[in-house]
Amino acid sequence: MPAPTESRGGEALALARELAPRFAERAAAHDERGRFPEADFAELRAAGLTGLMVPARLGGFGASFAEYAAVAAALARGAGSTALIFNMHASVTGALAQTPEHLVRALGAPESFFAARDKALEAAAGGALYAVAMSERGGGSRLSKTTTAYRRSGDGFRITGAKAFVSGSGHADAYLVTARDTESEEPLVSHFLVPAGAGVRVEETWDSLGMRATGSHDVHFDAEVGPDALLGGVEGLALLLAEAMPQWLVASYAAVYTGVARAAVDAACDHVRGRGLDGLAPVRARIGRAEAAVAAAELVVAEAARRIDADPGEDATNRWVWRAKLTAGDTAFQVASSLLEAAGTGASRRGHPLERLYRDARCGALQPATSDVCADWLGAAALGGDPDRDTAVPRW
Ligand SMILES: Cc1cc2nc3c(=O)[nH]c(=O)nc-3n(C[C@H](O)[C@H](O)[C@H](O)COP(=O)(O)OP(=O)(O)OC[C@H]3O[C@@H](n4cnc5c(N)ncnc54)[C@H](O)[C@@H]3O)c2cc1C
Structure with missing residues (x-):
C-alpha cells in the first residue's frame, strides 16, 4: 500500500x-x-x-x-x-x-x-x-501452541486463558488477544480486542533482566466480548496475517532495538569523554565499530520499512522484514556488550546508563521471531526453499 x-x-x-x-x-x-x-x-x-x-x-x-x-x-x-x-x-x-x-x-x-x-x-x-497478549508460558509466541481458548457465547465470544510477557499490562485500555477456537476441528487462531476490566486480571510477575519498565506481567482472561471484538471480523486470520504480512509481528521491534543500540553509542561516548578515555585507540576503535554497525542496522530497517510501505506482503519485502529483525536484534546486544567493555567496569555499576542499555539490548534477539528463528528462515530462503513451510516445527 x-x-x-x-x-x-x-x-x-x-x-x-x-x-x-x-x-x-x-x-x-x-x-x-x-x-x-x-x-x-x-x-x-x-x-x-x-x-x-x-x-x-x-x-x-x-x-x-x-x-x-x-x-x-x-x-x-x-x-x-x-x-x-x-x-x-x-x-x-x-x-x-x-x-x-x-x-x-x-x-x-x-x-x-x-x-x-x-x-x-x-x-x-x-x-x-493497546497491549498485545499473544505469548504464553511454555509456547512463547507460537500461534500453533496457543492454549487460550474462545467459544461462541450469546452473539459474541467467551475468552479463557493465561498470557505471559504482556508489555504495558495493567495500564492498557484493551488487549489484543490471540485465542484458539475450541469448537472447530481446524486449529483456528483468531485475534480479539478485549477491553481491560471485568474478566481481565493482571498477575505481577515481571522482574526480568532487561526492558524492566515494560511491566510485561502475566494476564489472565475469562472475559465475555461482543461480536465486534473479533478483529478482521473473520475467524482464523492470525496465522494468515503472520505469514502474509509479518511486519507488525516481526519487524516493528527492529526499530526499537536500533534506537537502543544508538543510545548505547551515545552513552559510551559521554562516558569515554567524561573519563578522558577518548585518546585511547582501542576504546575509540570499539566506538567506531559500534557506530558503523548501528548505522548499518538503521539502513536495513529503513530499507525494510520502505518496502513495507511500497510493496507490503511481497516475497522480497518479507525477506527484508526478517533481515531487519535479525540485524537489529543481534546488532543491539553485540554493540552494547562491546561498548560496556570499552567503557570499563565503572559503567557496569547499577544505575549507569550503559548497564541498563546492555540489559535492554539483550532482549532484542529474544523477541519473536528470535534471532535464531530469523536466521533459519533467511537460510531456508537463501537455499531456495519455502521459508514458511521448510521447517521441522511451525514458524508460528
Ligand atoms: C522485553 C520483552 C517484552 C515482551 N512483550 C511482549 C508482549 O507485549 N506481548 C507478547 O505477547 N509477548 C511479549 N514478549 C514475549 C516474547 O515476545 C516472546 O513471545 C517470548 O519471549 C517467547 O517465549 P520464550 O522466549 O519463552 O520461548 P520461545 O519463543 O519458545 O523460545 C525458546 C527457544 O526456542 C526457539 N524457538 C522458538 N520458536 C521456534 C521455532 N518456531 N522454530 C525453532 N526454534 C524456535 C527460540 O529461538 C529459543 O531458542 C516480550 C518479551 C520480552 C523479552
Missing part, C-alpha cells in the same frame, strides 16, 4: 525527538523499580502520539511504516522500555489501519468490522493504549 498522503509523520518524529531526552532522564528510575513509565505515557498522550498510526480522517497522524520506524527508534534512544510498550500499541493500531480493506473484504469481513475498527482507532487517537 502506498504511504498515506495525509501523513503528519514528520511532525510526529519531531515530537518524539523532543520527548526522548525527558524519557532518558526518567529511564533509570523506571528501570530500577520495574515500573510502567506513567510520566512518559502522559507525555505521549498529550502529544497525540497514541494516534501515530491512526488515519488523519480519524484524528491521528496517519503515519506510514517508515514513519513509525523513525518515531520508534527516536523514542528508544530515550527509553527502550517506553518505546517497546509503544511498539505493541503501534502494532495493534498499525495493523488495523494498514491491512488493506480489499483484502479484509475478500476474506469475508462484515461491514460492522469497519465501524468497530474505526472506533478502536479513534479511541487510540484520543489517548487509548
